Amino acid sequence: MFYLRGCGRWVAASFTKQQFPLVRLSSDSAAPRTPHFDVIVIGGGHAGTEAATAAARCGSRTLLLTHRVDTIGQMSCNPSFGGIGKGHLMREVDALDGLCSRICDQSGVHYKVLNRRKGPAVWGLRAQIDRKLYKQNMQKEILNTPLLTVQEGAVEDLILTEPEPEHTGKCRVSGVVLVDGSTVYAESVILTTGTFLRGMIVIGLEMHPAGRLGDQPSIGLAQTLEKLGFVVGRLKTGTPPRIAKDSINFSILNKQTPDNPSVPFSFTNETVWIKPEDQLPCYLTYTNPRVDEIVLNNLHLNSHVKETTRGPRYCPSIESKVLRFPNRLHQVWLEPEGMDSDLIYPQGLSMTLPTELQEKMITCIRGLEKAKVIQPDGVLLLLPRMECNGTISPHHNLSLPYGVQYDYLDPRQITPSLETHLVQRLFFAGQINGTTGYEEAAAQGVIAGINASLRVSRKPPFVVSRTEGYIGVLIDDLTTLGTSEPYRMFTSRVEFRLSLRPDNADIRLTLRGYKDAGCVSQQRYERACWMKSSLEEGISVLKSIEFSSSKWKNLIPEVSISTSRSLPVRALDVLKYEEVDMDSLAKAVPEPLKKYTKCRELAERLKIEATYESVLFHQLQEIKGVQQDEALQLPKDIDYLTIRDVSLSHEVREKLHFSRPQTIGAASRIPGVTPAAIINLLRFVKTTQQRQAAMNESPKTDQCLRNADRLQERQL
């Protein structure tokens, strides 16, 4: 553990790499100057840490402002990372050299890939994480990141200045004012304050404002945002109580063991820090009619479920499960909170019942008959800090169950680079945009960090298209459609699910991250390049090997190749059969296939590529169409409400005005925007470009050309 609070307010990053110009802020420097950074990140949650390190990786002098350094890396809700869809996001964060995947590979206590039998496109990498280890490892990483400075402090307000004329937006952010009145200037500011805007904790009928006692950091900031005209919505979320490990009778419950071997999250790791046999199990139990009864009899004591605040369509709490799906048994996963933790996290039991009823309900569940619900100590109840997961950071062993209600900013007010339309150089990432989950927050953090940095160096934004990654789907959904419930990643949201797989996130994003964003290390880049060329070579070799099906039968007797045709069968087609892998294929045709089995990852990835080959061919056609539309950029300063040159209905104008889509592709995904409107917009774009080209050297056309080039590059 790092105990940094005693070490003074400023914690400079790694002093080991002295070639980086570090900002000297300590009191030994002569005249006190107003500090100036390239990028300031406000908030040290999952979005904030990724944003700060991404900006620093891109070469920006970055300041991470957080309430308390010792809560950096806090997993404030469930003790797990990944899952179906979320695991995909983590692989993409890792492909951009983000932190969370690598930290998870060092901190997990139970690694398991979900959906093993459903196809590699939907495998969900997941792990139970030791909270303490994660925090430790994350803090070590953060505090050793070159160019990154960490400071404790609460932000009271933004410093706003005149807007840059060449960009849209009312004004420009140029720094922050801290609670103590001091100021810090920066070229870009990223807000990752989670549920901290007007957060309220709900327990039973009690409501408490969230935020540290004595601190009222959110007031000034929230007011400023409101004054600027940001549209705010309200969401709610919750967390379950924790249970003392030694009070649970595990012997009568279903035990789930981890995978052997463990699959690491990061492309850079071949294995995780802990052997499978040393990992901890999870257990499964179920609710019963008694649980229903307690919920239903006590609804009057439960303001969280009664409130009209929009909750998700899915069932986040045991109350909503019982109300919407009565007379059923609901699963409760009992998950370890860490190697040496005495606590168990009952996944599936989020609730906001008054504390005495929580224990009553829990003890009627099988295996939990004698369960001890760990009660929070009285002081902490009012102290918890809001974390970006929408929950309160349970520092130490705070384990209260509660609901949280909080403000979020309608994400249609930000661009796909996560910069706000209203305020230049101000970026939002994480739960503030209406998402839920560590992974969703981390994914936005990386993108915000990269773009805040690119903005400083006046480079074009780094936007991930929905054809390139789950990150792209997440951000495109948020920025074009908005959300009215905490947005969570599902694979069903992804049109090109078979193309955007966990296994190939590096090919999709690492190369671009290196070239377009500069956020990827040389080593990772070279590894991805090697993998890409090896895969391409392997696939073309597999395509070139052709035998008759009878010969294949002799070579690999265990596979029943359909002999409906007398045409020769490619090795690639044989590899499509479930019972064939690269090893068996290389045994049959050692030359030239043997060398592709030496790297296990390569062999596995070739198998996956073969599985999806024919479908991917068709999907690529459609991806091209979407990318063409996305390469057609709409002018940023277009005023949809008043513009005369475009024939648009009033309804369409309002929709476009609010979402401000950046490309024709994004515009066409806004519900209610008709094909005719799209064509008219297209015509407008083309004529605008033409007029500008005639007037000068036309930067816009250049940009479109660049986009077109990039498009071709991306089509691998």
Add this chain to the structure above:
Amino acid sequence: AVNKAEEPQNPPQLGHLAIIKPLVYLTLRLSLPDALIRLPSGSRLCTRRSSGAAAPGSGATIFALSSGQGRCGIAVIRTSGPSSGHALQILTAARDLPPARHASLRLLSDPRSGEPLDRALVLWFPGPRSFTGEDCVEFHVHGGPAVVSGVLQALGSVPGLRPAEAGEFTRRAFANGKLNLTEVEGLADLIHAETEAQRRQALRQLDGELGHLCRGWAETLTKALAHVEAYIDFGEDDNLEEGVLEQADIEVRALEVALGAHLRDARRGQRLRSGAHVVVTGPPNAGKSSLVNLLSRKPVSIVSPEPGTTRDVLETPVDLAGFPVLLSDTAGLREGVGPVEQEGVRRARESCNFLATVVASVGAQSPSDSSQRLLLVLNKSDLLSPEGPGPRPDLPPHLLLSCLTGEGLDGLLEALRKELAAVCGDPSTGSPLLTRARHQHHLQGCLDALSHYKPSKDLALAAEALRVARGHLTRLTGGGGTEEILDIIFRDFCVGK
């Protein structure tokens, strides 16, 4: 002089219609043969596209009617894309393409049957000097719905061609740097015509029986897909009920059968010539053949005063009020005496299975069966004495006609036009004939995709097959976003953290 000899001495035995003895039923059968044409298997490859997002695959060659939608002297059908030249060669049965950008007169024929469609002007615009910048062909054909739909069908049967989505021509033109000409008057109208009219037309067609079917299929498929998606996204962490996949599987297989049957029916229709089917039925000696001859203006049937002269079903393609119509004359509805006549009656019944329907529909006064529209025509009105009693007042709605004098023919033609317009779409407001190729294309695409659904293997692949299939159906019905899927998932399953 054909039916002068008709005499009332053999009154038919339909008592309640006895005042006017001869009686002709006209049955318009709603058969949409061109909705139903099977594309050659080669063309399916290009139909296989991924899920919902309406992304015009730029590789395909698209075609559409690009002149106005009403009745007009000349209609222009346009193609754009790499297979345009090939399509032109196939339709003109020529080895060489005509000289570029020159109008040439060519005989267009259906590549499957070899049947001539029209003598038309064709123009070949090799890219990039064309409207869209791609290879384009224009067919200037004679503007009747029969010709237009015939050429569209023929194009749909060429591998690599598919009907254009709304606005797709214009979008391609933009994409290729064409059409920067804001100064061109009426471009907005053109865009509007191409997008909104196509969209409205597609929607209008969905009001009918087929639209009802499509929506039902799309609903079933969306639900099945949502359940498979739920199984993928939540199957491991949340407890879904047992048998989610099995249920989805059953529904998908049932849908496959229904779609298959629909398309097979369609293929049966293909053997008939394109157009609505008008069957003339009625008791012997009612003057059916006379009516057919009157409508087709040429003697098709042998006409004589003897009951039972027509012993076979005669089919005549005619143009009625601009609609392609297959006019059938049937032998009289009486138990024939001779074996030849019996056979004729049997074939008449078989050919349209009309008998029961006719009676039932007429009796109910409202032909509830929308696939069969009936016009009750009472012939030989010339025999009514002006001062005598008129037709019985309890008769269903009917038309009076005299094939002998031609009196009432205009009324009959107008009534026919209305019925045909209801079946085929009114040419003055846009004909669904033009969108049938789309229906065919997407239904077949849906069926093909469903055949790739194998839940036992890689479930992500299986779900992809359903996504593609749903993408095809929702092109016809609208909708199709992922939010619909999520709505169903969260409605049907208890999932969450």
